[in-house]
Amino acid sequence: MKRLYGLFRRQGLKRRQHCTRGYLGLELSGEIMNDIRSYYDAETKLGPDRSVLDAKDTSGKKNRYITRLRDRAILDALDKTPPASRILDFGCGSGNLSMVLDKEGYCIVGVDVSFDILRHTKDHQFNNGGLFLQYDGQQLPISSNSLDVCVTYAVLGHFVDLALLRLISKEILRVLKPGGKVVLVEQTCRKSVIKSKNLKIIRSVKEYVQILSESGFRNRGNIIIRRGHFPLIYLIRYGFIPARIFPYIARLESLWGRVFGQPYFDYADTVFVAEKPSDSGLSCKEQYVS
Numbered sequence: 001m002k003r004l005y006g007l008f009r010r011q012g013l014k015r016r017q018h019c020t021r022g023y024l025g026l027e028l029s030g031e032i033m034n035d036i037r038s039y040y041d042a043e044t045k046l047g048p049d050r051s052v053l054d055a056k057d058t059s060g061k062k063n064r065y066i067t068r069l070r071d072r073a074i075l076d077a078l079d080k081t082p083p084a085s086r087i088l089d090f091g092c093g094s095g096n097l098s099m100v101l102d103k104e105g106y107c108i109v110g111v112d113v114s115f116d117i118l119r120h121t122k123d124h125q126f127n128n129g130g131l132f133l134q135y136d137g138q139q140l141p142i143s144s145n146s147l148d149v150c151v152t153y154a155v156l157g158h159f160v161d162l163a164l165l166r167l168i169s170k171e172i173l174r175v176l177k178p179g180g181k182v183v184l185v186e187q188t189c190r191k192s193v194i195k196s197k198n199l200k201i202i203r204s205v206k207e208y209v210q211i212l213s214e215s216g217f218r219n220r221g222n223i224i225i226r227r228g229h230f231p232l233i234y235l236i237r238y239g240f241i242p243a244r245i246f247p248y249i250a251r252l253e254s255l256w257g258r259v260f261g262q263p264y265f266d267y268a269d270t271v272f273v274a275e276k277p278s279d280s281g282l283s284c285k286e287q288y289v290s
């Protein structure tokens with residue numbers, strides 16, 4: 001128990017929260033938040049990948065490809081972030097991305113609204129004391145100016161309510177140290193569209209950029225890494241392409257995104273990088289500097 005308190009203090013946590021190493025329940029704020037939590041709680045039984053990515057991918061091949069693409073994109077964006085930096089994995093789900101970052105030597109604090117999904121994090125071995133918490137969907141249980149980076153993959157699209165998205169964006173800014181960096185990956189399209197029975201919204205790149213800058217971040221650029229319904233994804237899903245070819249296809253897909261930009265009638269996965277302003281900001285990789 002003492003060790004746990006120490007861990008909370010070291011990770012800059014404000015107070016005890018519902019954590020996967022055994023704490024009390026939390027009330028979530030708002031009906032939508034409860035719906036999202038119930039949705040992901042129910043998906044937990046599908047396993048660590050299907051519960052948070054494509055639930056229909058029974059073979060696991062498509063999800064394996066997508067996680068590789070996700071991990072590569074985020075590690076690229078984290079370029080020059082020194083090992084042992086403290087990283088918030090916002091909406092960490094089953095902790096798959098957290099595990100990859102832990103292997104790179106980063107110290108992870110993961111938060112999510114679904115406690116059941118967080119149970120999957122117990123299956124991973126974290127060498128740098130990974131800590132996983134359920135929170136109320138509004139206020140991060142983390143001290144101000146305490147973390148170096150925040151990464152978030154496919155989470156902000158669940159903030160259908162713009163006011164709540166603004167609020168959480170400011171929360172992320174609050175917990176980052178001056179010069180800290182946020183790397184977010186979200187589906188984007190030309191015009192905002194609500195999906196999945198109001199549980200998800202696909203916003204435009206412009207909207208995300210605007211929200212980040214209104215919250216106080218300095219935008220460092222964005223880049224498309226994947227297009228919805230990329231033709232080769234079907235060959236991957238049905239096992240016609242061996243896993244060793246995945247990295248080449250991922251590169252081809254990113255290149256395609258760069259050349260053709262945001263599709264007219266479909267979504268794309270876009271990586272956004274922004275900084276909390278300070279004189280001693282972390283440097284970003286050149287491709288992200290706008």
Ligand SMILES: C[S@@+](CC[C@H](N)C(=O)[O-])C[C@H]1O[C@@H](n2cnc3c(N)ncnc32)[C@H](O)[C@@H]1O
Pocket residue numbers: 033036037040052053090091092093094095096097111112113114117137152153154155158
């Ligand atoms: C599509 S999954 C992505 C999970 C994870 N980021 C990954 O890369 O595997 C979306 C996750 O966001 C979480 N989530 C949804 N709304 C959230 C919120 N308001 N705050 C934190 N997490 C949220 C869900 O519980 C779910 O685990």
